[in-house]
Amino acid sequence: MGNASAKQGLQEVTKRTEDRVGKITVTGRYHRAPKKLEDDYILDTKVLGSGYNGSVNLARDKRTQTNYAVKAFKLHGVNSEKKEELETECEIFLSMDHPHVARLTDVYESEDTLHLVMECMEGGELFHRVTEKRRFSEKDAAEAAHQMLLAVNYIHTHKIVHRDIKLENFLYEKKDTNHLKLIDFGFSKIWEPNTKMALSCGTLAYVAPEVLDKSYTSKCDLWSLGVVIFILLVGYMPFAGSETHQVQMIKQGKCTFRKESWAKVSKEASEFVGKLLIVDPLKRLSAGQALQEEWLLKRSTIVEPETLDEDTLLALRNFAQASIFRRACMSVMAWSLTSEDRAQVREGFLKLDTENKGVITLGQFKTVMWEHFHVNDEQAKVAFEALDTSHTDEIHYSDFLAAMVTSRIQVHDEVLAQTFRRFDTDNSGFITSANLKDVLGETFEGEEMDKLMAEADFTKDGKISYTEFIQYLKDGSGSTDETHSEACHKVIDTQLKKSGTSNTDGSSRSAGLRMKTGLGGDSKEKEADGGTAAAAPDKKKSCCALL
Secondary structure (H helix, E strand, C coil): CHHHHHHHHHHHHHHHHHHHHHHHEEEEEEEECCCCCHHHEEEEEEEEEEECCEEEEEEEECCCCEEEEEEEECCCCCCCHHHHHHHHHHHHHHHCCCEEECCCEEECCCCCCCCCCEEECCCCEEHHHHHHHHCCCHHHHHHHHHHHHHHHHHHCCCCEECCCCCCHEEEEECCCCCCCCEECCCCCCEEECCEECCCCCHHHHHEEEEEEEECEECCHHHHHHHHHHHHHHHCCCCCCCHHHHHHHHHHHHCCCHHHHHHHHCCCCHHHHHHHHHHCCCCCCHHHHHHHHHHHHCCCCCCCCCCCHHHHHHHHHHHHECCHHHHHHHHHHCCCCCCCCHHCCCHHHHHHHHHCCCCCCEEHHHHHHHHHHCCCCHHHHHHHHHCCCCCCCCEHHHHHHHHHECCCCCCCCCCHHHHHHHHCCCCCCCCEEHHHHHHHHHCEEEEHHHHHHHHHHCCCCCCCCEHHHHHHHHHCCEEEEHHHHHHHHHHHHHHHHHHHEEECCCEEEEECCCCCCCCCCCCCCCCCCCCCCCCCCCCCCCCCCCCC
């Protein structure tokens, strides 16, 4: 297959992803010539690991010296099957946006190579922690299970099945934290619920019975997760031995049972695993159901905040007040934040995500805003639409992060520089109207690019220099006019003032806010109904488009 065919496929990938998650989410990270990886990163020869579609190397950001993980794909001379796998992994990874899924920071498409730049998970594999500890405490296992299920439930609600859930594909963010993230979407697939998949893939010890029979749904991930939690609780594999023996035991659902090991495990934990390792997928728990099981609901390792803190509330309000261009800058900036930056506020996002789906819907937002802040439905709706920058009727993780920028997250120079770099698509050293169109589209929130440019083009020369960009973001310019500001203040403040929480300065504050298994058959995917992604929903213009 030639380069032209590969590049055409990648153009279709970026268009489909833009339709699903919004243009700004994709264009701020996907770079084509003249931009290249070497402009921004120094690639190291050190291999961090390998996935189904290739090895992962260490890279260092030239400006911040921060480490990243880079996976390279050749675009020349690959067969049609490899081309499809590359496009699928790229499309899925570009659309991922969740605290418990590894973050794709940048994509660089050159003449013959595609580079995916991902956050470097410095804490190592869950597999390594298990081998170091031999056996997790039940508290540790429950915490890990909860985090893994949040990730799996997120991808499933977005019509993605991972198909290679295993200990090695969950990594810790840092060595001194217990924050897990899902990685490696090489086997993943965009999946329609009314179809069944047929490709035997994954890692045999974790593979569900229905995968061996080549007729399965996303429930296969829950079986695999059951195997992972089994290992966390008792320190050994439920299915072991020769390949033939493993296949036989998996199909029968017969785990290796060591009485002395399970005697130390609570009834709730053992029942939880049993509900995942059920041969019949129709009787197996879904990710959403598993999150409601007693064992997880009563876990005691995470202390959930009673309410969202007051600074989070103020950050949401400030974002709703910001001008259109400032909100666009914040949205792009959200993809430049470090893991330390994101760690400051991610619990607030998880608190708002009351349904554990990895996004915040209008219904959820209204409920939380009323219960914690006594903000009525109409006022909450105005705030929600200001946060929903992609107009997908959902607040995604990066939408939330964008709202936290400057108010909850202290923005440092490196983040500002990276944000400028994302807008400067042609490496000219300036942001032009053409650059903004590349990243934001012909219009953004109903405004033409020239009008947005004017907010930060202080010298009126038709382009924004880095100095002007920094001045614009740091000096607080770009706020909305008084009418819009007043409308946004009503979103939060009116009800708070009734509660007597107004400060002496007049502002209102809340009091307490792999591998293929080789199990036979053709390696090509055979879906009952084609297995193609659903058409993206029509994007409707936000009624807050002029905020």
